[in-house]
Amino acid sequence: MTNPIKVFINRLFKKQSLTVNEATTAPLTEQQIREIAEETHRYQPPQLLVGSGRDVGLVRNNNEDSLFTFIATMATEKRSLPFGIFIVADGMGGHQNGEIASEKAVRAMSTHIIKKLYTPLFGIQPHPPQESLQEIMEQGVLEAHRAVMRNAPGGGSTLTAVLVLGNQMTVAHLGDSRAYVIQRDGRMQAVTRDHSLVRRLEELGQITPEEAAVHPQKAMLYRALGQGEPSEPDISNHSFPHPGYVLICSDGLWNVVPEDKILRIINGATDLNQACADLIEAANAMGGPDNVAVIIVSLSD
Amino acid sequence: MKEGDLLQDRYEIQEIVGAGGMGSVYRARDTNFKAIRLVAIKEMISQVTDPLVRRNILNIFEREANILATLRHPAIPRIYDYFSRGDRAYLVLEFVHGKDLDQILSQTTTFFPPEQVFTWAVELCDVLHYLHSHEPEPIVFRDVKPSNIMVNLQNHIVLVDFGIAKVFQAGQKNTMVGTQGYSPPDQYRGEATPKVDIYALGATIHHLLTLRDPRLEAPFSFDERPIKDINPDIPPEMIAVIDRSLQYDPDNRFESAEEMRDALLNAAHKTGTLLDLNLPTASYSRKAGIKPLWTFECEDEIRGTPALYEGTLCVGCYDNNLYALDASSGEFKWKYATDGGIPGRPAVLGGNMFFGSEDHRLHVVSTQSGKVVWTYFTDAPIRSSPRIAESHVFIGSDDAYLHAVNVNSGRMTWKAEASSPVRSTPFITNELVYFGTEEGDFYAIDFRGEVKWHFKAKRAVTASPVVVGDAVYFTSLDGTLYALDAHSGWVVWRFRMGKGSISSPCVIDNLLFVGSADKAIYCVDIRTAKETWRFNTDHQVSGSPVVYKDSIYCGSVDGHLYCIDYQSGQLRWKFGTEGPVTGTPLVHDDIVYFGSTDKKLYALLA
Numbered sequence: 001m002t003n004p005i006k007v008f009i010n011r012l013f014k015k016q017s018l019t020v021n022e023a024t025t026a027p028l029t030e031q032q033i034r035e036i037a038e039e040t041h042r043y044q045p046p047q048l049l050v051g052s053g054r055d056v057g058l059v060r061n062n063n064e065d066s067l068f069t070f071i072a073t074m075a076t077e078k079r080s081l082p083f084g085i086f087i088v089a090d091g092m093g094g095h096q097n098g099e100i101a102s103e104k105a106v107r108a109m110s111t112h113i114i115k116k117l118y119t120p121l122f123g124i125q126p127h128p129p130q131e132s133l134q135e136i137m138e139q140g141v142l143e144a145h146r147a148v149m150r151n152a153p154g155g156g157s158t159l160t161a162v163l164v165l166g167n168q169m170t171v172a173h174l175g176d177s178r179a180y181v182i183q184r185d186g187r188m189q190a191v192t193r194d195h196s197l198v199r200r201l202e203e204l205g206q207i208t209p210e211e212a213a214v215h216p217q218k219a220m221l222y223r224a225l226g227q228g229e230p231s232e233p234d235i236s237n238h239s240f241p242h243p244g245y246v247l248i249c250s251d252g253l254w255n256v257v258p259e260d261k262i263l264r265i266i267n268g269a270t271d272l273n274q275a276c277a278d279l280i281e282a283a284n285a286m287g288g289p290d291n292v293a294v295i296i297v298s299l300s301d
Numbered sequence: 302m303k304e305g306d307l308l309q310d311r312y313e314i315q316e317i318v319g320a321g322g323m324g325s326v327y328r329a330r331d332t333n334f335k336a337i338r339l340v341a342i343k344e345m346i347s348q349v350t351d352p353l354v355r356r357n358i359l360n361i362f363e364r365e366a367n368i369l370a371t372l373r374h375p376a377i378p379r380i381y382d383y384f385s386r387g388d389r390a391y392l393v394l395e396f397v398h399g400k401d402l403d404q405i406l407s408q409t410t411t412f413f414p415p416e417q418v419f420t421w422a423v424e425l426c427d428v429l430h431y432l433h434s435h436e437p438e439p440i441v442f443r444d445v446k447p448s449n450i451m452v453n454l455q456n457h458i459v460l461v462d463f464g465i466a467k468v469f470q471a472g473q474k475n476t477m478v479g480t481q482g483y484s485p486p487d488q489y490r491g492e493a494t495p496k497v498d499i500y501a502l503g504a505t506i507h508h509l510l511t512l513r514d515p516r517l518e519a520p521f522s523f524d525e526r527p528i529k530d531i532n533p534d535i536p537p538e539m540i541a542v543i544d545r546s547l548q549y550d551p552d553n554r555f556e557s558a559e560e561m562r563d564a565l566l567n568a569a570h571k572t573g574t575l576l577d578l579n580l581p582t583a584s585y586s587r588k589a590g591i592k593p594l595w596t597f598e599c600e601d602e603i604r605g606t607p608a609l610y611e612g613t614l615c616v617g618c619y620d621n622n623l624y625a626l627d628a629s630s631g632e633f634k635w636k637y638a639t640d641g642g643i644p645g646r647p648a649v650l651g652g653n654m655f656f657g658s659e660d661h662r663l664h665v666v667s668t669q670s671g672k673v674v675w676t677y678f679t680d681a682p683i684r685s686s687p688r689i690a691e692s693h694v695f696i697g698s699d700d701a702y703l704h705a706v707n708v709n710s711g712r713m714t715w716k717a718e719a720s721s722p723v724r725s726t727p728f729i730t731n732e733l734v735y736f737g738t739e740e741g742d743f744y745a746i747d748f749r750g751e752v753k754w755h756f757k758a759k760r761a762v763t764a765s766p767v768v769v770g771d772a773v774y775f776t777s778l779d780g781t782l783y784a785l786d787a788h789s790g791w792v793v794w795r796f797r798m799g800k801g802s803i804s805s806p807c808v809i810d811n812l813l814f815v816g817s818a819d820k821a822i823y824c825v826d827i828r829t830a831k832e833t834w835r836f837n838t839d840h841q842v843s844g845s846p847v848v849y850k851d852s853i854y855c856g857s858v859d860g861h862l863y864c865i866d867y868q869s870g871q872l873r874w875k876f877g878t879e880g881p882v883t884g885t886p887l888v889h890d891d892i893v894y895f896g897s898t899d900k901k902l903y904a905l906l907a
Contacts (some may be wrong), residue, residue, distance in 0.1 A: 081789070128756075132784075132792035134830055167771040168786050168793060208333060236828045237784070237793050239771045 030270040044300055045075035048084040048164060051272025052295045055280045057252060058288030064091035064098035065250045065293035068106045070114070074122060083121070084164040085113050088177045088293045089144075089157045090250040092224070097155030101148045105157040105225050108147035109172075112140035113163060121165075134235050137163060137172040141225070141233040148226030156226040159233070160192055160248055164297065169240045174233045175224045177250045177293075184243040188263050191238055195223035195231075245272075246297045249279075252290035256283045272296045302327060302344065309384065312342055312393065324389070328396060331381075339396040340381060346389050362390050365463045368440060369394070376428035376459050397459045402447035402505070406512065412532050418509045419539065419569055424458045425450065425502055426562035433495040433558055441493045445501035446483040447508060482515035483508075487551050496551040499561060503546030503554075510535055510543070523547045538568035566891065566906055570594070570629060591876050594892065594904040595631030599624060603896025606646035606686075606885040608654060610668045614887075614894060615654050616902055617643025623656060623664070624902075625671055628894070631904060635671030639664055645686035645726065646885065648694065650708060655694050657683030663696055663706060675711030679704060685736075686726040686765075691748060695734055697723025703736055705750065715750040726765035726805070728773070733787070735773050737762020743775065743783075745790060754790035758783065764845070765805040769827065776802035776815055784827065794830035798823065805845040805885070807853075812867065814853050816842025822855050822863070824870055834870030838863060840881070849888035849907055854895075856882025862895055862905070876905055 048071045056063040068087040074080070087109055091102030116136045120129050129136065141159060148157055158175025171179050176194040193199075197220040202212045223231040240246070245266060253262070261282060269275035276294050283292050302325075306314040312329040319326035324344040331338045345362045366383040369392075373379075382393035402421075425445070432440040442449075442460065451459040485500035504515050507523055511531040518526070524547075528540045542564045548554045555561040601620035608615050614628040619642035625634040641659030648655040653674055654666050659682035665674040685697030693705045693714060699722035705714045721740035728735045733753060737743045741758040743766070759779035766775035773787045778801035784793040799819025806815040812833060813825045818841040824833040839859035846855035853867045858881035864873040879899030886895035891907045 079789070128789075128791050132794045134794035165791065166786055166788050168791075170793070209335070234829070237772070237830070238828065 045073060045080040046082055046299060046301045047071070047073040048082045048297055049272055049300055050084065050086065050295065050297050051274070051276045052293075053273070053276030053280045054293045055284070055288075055291065057290050057292060058284055060291055062096070062099060063291045064102055065089070065252065065291040066091070066099075066102035066106045067248075067293040067295055068110045069295055069297075070110060072118065072122060081121075081166055082164060082299060083118065084297060085110055085161070086164070086246070086248055086295045086297055087159065087161040088248045088250055088295060089159050089225075090175065090177050090252075090291070090293065091152075091155060091157045092221075093152065093155030093226075097152040098157070101152035101155035101157040101226055104147040104151045105144040105159050108144040109140045109159060109161050112136070112143045113161075116140075117163070117165070133163065133165065133168065133170045134237070137161065137170050137235050138233065141172050141174065142230055145225045145230045152226060156221075156224045158221070158250070159225050162246060162248055162297070164240055164246075164299075167240050167242065169238045169246065171236050171238065172233045173235075174231055175221050177248070178254050180247040180249075181238060181241045182245040182247060182263065182266060183241050186263060186267070188247075188259055191236060193234060195221050195234075197222050240299055242299045244298065247294070248297075249294040250290075250292060252292035253279055253283055253294050256286045256289060256292075266296060272298065307332070308342065308391065309382075312340060314342070315339075329393075331393075339398075341378070341394045341396045343392040343394065344389055345391075359385070359390060362392065366392055368463050371435070372432075372440075374428055374431045376424060376457065377431075378459060378461060397451045397453050397461065399451050399453040399459070401461070402450045402452060402458075402509065405452060406447055406508065406514075409512070412512065412534065413509060415510070415535050415539065416569075418506060419565065420456075421450075421452070421458050421509070422502070422506050423562055423565050425460075425505075426558045426565065428458070428460050429495070429498050429502060429558035430562065433498070439495055441495055442498050442501075443488070443493055444483075445498050445505055447505055450505070481520060482518065485551070486521055486549060492551075494551065495557065496554050499546050499554050499558060500548075500551075502558070502561070503543050506543050507547065521549060536568065536572040538571050539565070542568050563906060567594070570892070591874060591905060593876075594906065596904070597624070597626055597631045597633070597902045599900050599902070601642070602880065602898035602900060603902055604642075604883050604898065605644050605896065607887045607894045607896065607902065608647040608649050609887060609889050609894075610649045610652060610654070613668050614902075615647050615656075615668065616894075616896055617645065617647065617656055617658070618896075618900075619643070621658070621660075623647070623654065623666060625668065626902070628889075628892075628904070631902075637664070637666050637671050637673070641682060644684050648687040648689050650689050650694075655687045655689065655696075655708075657685060657687060657696055657698070659683065661698070661700075663687065663694065663704070665708075665711065677704070677706050677711050677713070681722070684722075684724040688727045688729050688734075690729040693748075695727045695729060697725060697727065697736055697738075699724070701738070703727060703734070703744075703746070705748075717744070717746050717750045717752070719744065724763045725775075728766045728768055730768045731787070735766045735768060735775075735787075737764070737766065737775060737777070739763065741777060741779065743785075743790075745773070745787070756783075756785055756790045756792075760801060761803075763803040767806050767808060769808045772827070774806050774808065774813055774827065776804060776806065776817070778803065780817075780819075782806065782813075782815060782823070782825065784830065796823075796825055796830050796832075800841075803843050807846055807848055809848045809867070814846040814848065814855070814867065816844060816846060816855055816857070818843070820857070820859075822846060822853070822865065824867070836863070836865055836870050836872070843881075843883045845885040847886055847888055849893070852907070854886045854888055854893050854907070856884065856886065856895060856897075858883065860897070860899075862886060862893070862903075864893075864907070876903070878903065 050069045066089045070085040072083040087106050089102035089105040091098030158177045160177040161172045163170045173192040176196045179192045182188045198212045198215045201207045265278045266275050302314045315328045318328050324346045327342045329342045369380040378395040449462045483501040483504040488497040599618040605617040614626045622636040624636045639658035639660045643658050663677040679698035679700045681699035683698050687694045687696040702716040704716045719738045721738040725737040733745045739761045743756040745753045758777040761778045764776045766773050772784045780801045782796040798817040802817040804816035806813050813827050816822050822836045838857035841858040844856035846853045861875045863875045878897035881898045884896050886893050893905050893907045896902045
C-alpha cells in the first residue's frame with residue numbers, strides 16, 4: 001500500500017475509505033463553492049430562480065393540485081428586470097372536476113397576467129400597463145373564477161398567485177393554499193390568510209389550535225374560485241425577500257410538514273428543485289395524506 | 302394551592318407571589334396555549350361563616366373583576382377570567398413581570414434620579430386620568446401607594462389591586478378604605494372623589510423623592526418634611542407640583558390628574574428634566590382647555606412648517622420674514638427678511654437654514670446669527686421646500702425646473718426641466734430624486750439630473766412623495782393616492798379619495814396617513830391598499846400628517862390641529878386656532894409646534 005499509484009487508484013475507487021480517512025476535514029458545501037466561485041466574477045444579471053414539485057401523495061387516487069411558473073429575464077443597457085408568475089391551485093369537487101377546476105384557474109390567471117403585463121412590458125414597443133398591478137391581479141382572479149364556473153361546474157379551486165416584477169411582489173389569494181416569505185436569517189412568514197372556516201373560528205377565538213387540527217370541517221373554505229358569486233380575493237404587495245425565498249404551496253404540504261421542518265429542508269437543499277422534491281418526500285414520510293404542489297422562488301445576486 | 306396544581310384544568314400553579322389578608326396571589330401558566338403564557342391568579346378564600354360578611358367580601362372581589370373588565374390601558378393589567386369554586390373565588394389577570402415600588406423603595410439606599418421619579422409620576426397621572434375619565438362614571442382607585450404600583454421590565458408602571466377601586470357617584474358618601482399615610486383627610490370623611498387619588502399620588506411621589514415612609518409619620522404632615530430639605534436635587538418647579546397635589550383642602554389641589562400631568566411636564570420642560578426621557582403618550586382624549594406652552598404672533602399668515610436646530614425654531618411667514626425663536630420659551634431671537642412670502646419648511650445643514658421664498662430665491666441663513674450665507678436665484682417664485690443630500694440642495698421652482706445647488710458654494714450643479722411649476726418637495730433616496738409637477742408629471746431623476754422614469758397623473762402633483770420599501774407614495778389633485786414601483790414607476794395600486802389632495806403622506810408600520818380636500822384624514826394599509834380608518838375634520842385637509850409616538854398630528858382648514866391615535870383613528874384631542882392650519886406640524890421632545898393662518902405659531906404639549 002506504499003505504492004503511491006496504488007494509493008491514488010484506491011482513492012479513486014474506494015470512496016468509502018476516502019471519506020472515513022478524511023472525515024476530519026468537512027468537504028465544502030455547494031453554497032461555499034458557489035460563494036468562492038462568485039468572488040471571481042459575476043456574469044448574471046439579477047434573475048429569478050425557481051423550483052417546483054407536484055405529487056399525488058400516498059392516499060389519494062388523483063391529483064387535483066395544479067401549478068404554473070413563468071420567469072423572464074431581460075437585461076439591457078437601460079435596465080435589468082426580473083419578471084415572474086407563480087401560481088398554485090388546489091381543486092375540489094368530484095368527477096374529475098377538481099382537477100379541471102385547478103387547471104383552468106391556473107391557465108386563466110397566467111394568461112391574463114401575460115396579456116396585461118408581459119406583452120406590454122417586454123414587447124417591441126414597451127409601454128407601462130394601464131392598470132395597476134393590484135387591478136391586474138384582481139381581474140385575473142375574476143377570469144379564473146369564470147373559467148372554473150364554465151369548465152368545471154360544481155367544482156372549485158383555491159388560487160394563490162404571486163407576481164414578481166423587479167423587487168415588487170403582488171400576491172392574489174383565495175382559499176387555503178399559502179405563500180410564505182422566507183428571509184435568509186430563518187424568519188418564515190405566511191403572507192396569505194387561509195380562507196378556511198376552521199381557521200376563521202380559530203382567529204375569532206372560538207376554538208383552539210388543537211381543536212382546529214382535528215375539526216371535522218377542516219377542509220371547508222369560505223372563499224374559493226367557482227363557488228357561485230365571485231369571491232373577493234386578498235391582494236397584497238410586498239418587497240421580494242432578498243436574500244431569501246418565496247414558497248407557495250397547497251395544504252398538502254403546510255398541513256402535513258411542520259414549518260420548522262420546511263425551513264430546514266429549504267435551507268439545507270442544494271438547489272430549489274431538490275428542495276421541492278425533499279418537501280414532497282417529507283410530506284409522504286408523514287403519510288402523504290393529500291396532494292402536494294409546491295413552488296420555491298428566489299432572486300439571484 | 303401549591304406548585305404543580307392545575308386549576309380549572311387549565312392554569313398550572315407555579316408559585317405564590319404574594320399573600321394578603323383574604324388569600325394569595327399565584328403565578329401560573331395558562332396551559333391552553335402551547336407558548337408559555339403566564340398569568341397572575343388572585344385567590345380569595347372566605348373562611349368567615351357569617352353569610353353576610355362573606356357575601357360582602359365576594360362583592361368586593363367581583364367588583365374588582367367588573368371594573369377591570371371594562372378597562373383597557375397599558376398601565377392596567379388585563380383581566381382574562383373570573384370564577385368561583387366552593388368558598389374560593391379566582392381572578393385571572395395578566396402577569397406583570399417586575400417589582401412593586403414598595404420593594405424597590407426597600408432596596409434602595411440612595412435617592413432615585415429625579416427624572417426617574419418624574420417619569421413614573423407622569424405615567425401615574427396618565428393612568429389615573431384614564432380611570433377618572435371613565436364613562437359613564439369615573440373610577441376612583443382609592444388606594445394609590447407604592448405597594449400597589451408595579452414597575453415592569455420595560456420600566457413602565459402598572460397599577461395593581463383594584464380591590465377597593467370604586468365607581469364614583471357624585472354626592473355619595475362611601476366607606477373609608479385606603480392606607481393611612483397616603484390617604485387624604487377627605488377620604489377619612491368617606492369622600493371618594495378623584496382628588497383622593499391625586500393626594501395619594503402626591504404622597505407616593507413624596508415618599509419616592511424623600512425616602513421617608515409616610516406610614517411612619519403623623520397623618521397629613523408632608524409640609525413638615527419639605528422635599529427641598531431632604532433631597533436638594535429636586536428642582537423647585539417640580540416640588541411646587543407635588544406640594545399642590547398634597548394640599549389639605551381638596552379644592553386647592555389640581556382639578557384633575559391630567560392637569561397635574563401637564564404641570565409636571567411643564568416643570569420638566571423648564572428645568573430640562575425631560576431630555577432623554579421616553580414618555581408614553583396619553584391614551585385618552587383631552588376634552589377641553591388645552592393651553593399652549595407659548596404662542597408667537599407674526600404679521601401675516603404662517604403656511605409653512607417650522608424647523609428646529611439646537612433649541613432654535615425657525616418658521617417662514619407670509620410677512621416675508623423667516624423668524625427664529627427660542628423653542629422652549631417662544632422668545633424672539635431674530636428675523637430675516639426676504640422679498641416674498643415663505644411657504645414650505647426650512648432644511649437644516651451645518652447650523653444653516655435653507656428655505657425658498659416667493660421672491661424667486663433660495664436663501665441660506667445662519668441659525669446662530671440670522672445672517673445670510675448665500676442666496677440662489679431661480680426665475681420664478683419658490684413654493685417647494687428644499688431637501689439636502691450629497692452636498693447638494695434640491696428644490697423645485699415655479700420656473701418649471703428642479704434645481705440642484707451646491708450647499709457650500711450656492712452654485713447650480715444642474716437643473717432638470719419639468720415643463721411645469723415644481724411645488725412638490727423632492728424626496729431623495731437610493732440616489733434618485735422623486736418629485737411631481739403642477740401638470741401632473743411625476744419624475745424619478747438620478748443625481749446627474751437624468752430622468753430615470755416618468756409617470757403622468759391626471760392632475761397636479763403638488764404634495765411631496767415618500768418612498769418606503771420598494772414603492773413611492775404620493776397624492777394628486779386628481780383625487781388619487783398612488784403607489785408606484787420606486788425603480789420603474791409602474792403603478793402598484795391606486796387608492797381613490799373623495800377629492801384631490803395636496804397633502805403629503807407619511808408611513809409607519811405599513812400604515813400610510815394622508816389628508817384630502819374631502820375633509821378626511823385617511824389611514825391606508827400600504828400592503829393591501831385598503832382603508833384602515835378615516836377621520837373626518839370639518840374642512841379640507843391640505844396640511845400633512847406627522848407621526849409621533851402612537852399619535853398622528855395634522856392640521857385642517859377648519860382651524861384645528863388634531864391629535865389622533867394612529868392605530869384606531871380615535872381623536873385624542875384637538876386644538877382650535879383662529880384660521881386654517883395648512884402647514885405641517887413639527888413634533889420634538891413631546892412638544893408640537895405649528896403655524897396657523899391666524900398669524901400665530903403655537904407650541905403645545907404633544
